[in-house]
Amino acid sequence: MGIAVGKSIKEAEKFCKENDLKFTPVRRKVLEILLQKNKALGAYEILDLLREAGFKNQPPVAYRALDFLVKNGFAHKIEQLNSFVGCMHPGKDHSPAFMICRNCDFVSEEEAINPNFSVSKIASKAGFKVEKAVIEARGLCHSCASMA
């Protein structure tokens, strides 16, 4: 396990303790899987990895853990891929924007907050009150672009 993964897990543990959330074994394991793989994984891929690790592997096992992680900011869903990534900036209040490489599937999480723009700004013109914004770009990551 990378050291960064261990650190993130510890932070999640601490956050849960402070907020009366139960960081159960299956939730911890799913977060470890997401952080270790460091790419977008579908629920059923996660399920396979859970089985390998000795957990039960019916779909609700993965979806429940993922719901928990997403709801509490430890992971994000990538809507375009119907898959999930571990959060790179847990704990902090943030507006993520995801960059999804079409060649290598790597997903990087950037901060979308920008004083010049915001989805809210577009929205307010339309009289719309934003509660959650999804920003996902598809394209080529630096390393794949330079190979092409």
Added chain:
Amino acid sequence: MGIAVGKSIKEAEKFCKENDLKFTPVRRKVLEILLQKNKALGAYEILDLLREAGFKNQPPVAYRALDFLVKNGFAHKIEQLNSFVGCMHPGKDHSPAFMICRNCDFVSEEEAINPNFSVSKIASKAGFKVEKAVIEARGLCHSCASMA
């Protein structure tokens, strides 16, 4: 049929003629459905409406027509809902941002282009080359917000 719907259909027809695209009956009908309903529809809802209109209703019928419409800019997929909307600004080169009301399911399409912001700007810091950006906000539309 609303007059605006007829107008959009005519524009689509013209665009297809000019670009050697076949605006076949099923493609036309799906676009009509999307424009008339003026909200996000799942492929299987569209399929039901196609059947009512006398078309075949196996899944590929809807998905193929939707692929055509999305590819050519006559419709968009709303990733968060796994559903589709007719395009409000067809023909023009555009970067849509969608506002999805969680109360009434109405989806409005705004223009996200802004020279100062852009997903590309966030991306370029990350060395990422954007080919397509998905921006979808969830929240409350003006009319639902004022009722609350």
Added chain:
DNA sequence: GCGCAAATGTTATGTTATATCATGGAGGAC
């Protein structure tokens, strides 16, 4: 008419996600 390419018809299946009810386990009230 013939041949090609694209669209449609048709069957089957793959993939993603949730509903529902049963069971278990930790922690508080008493």
Added chain:
DNA sequence: GTCCTCCATGATATAACATAACATTTGCGC
């Protein structure tokens, strides 16, 4: 400590979304 409640998990089933693969038809240039 025991009972109770709440939430998590176990387990089964099915719903919802999407595509693969191959056959058939249609429109069009020659």
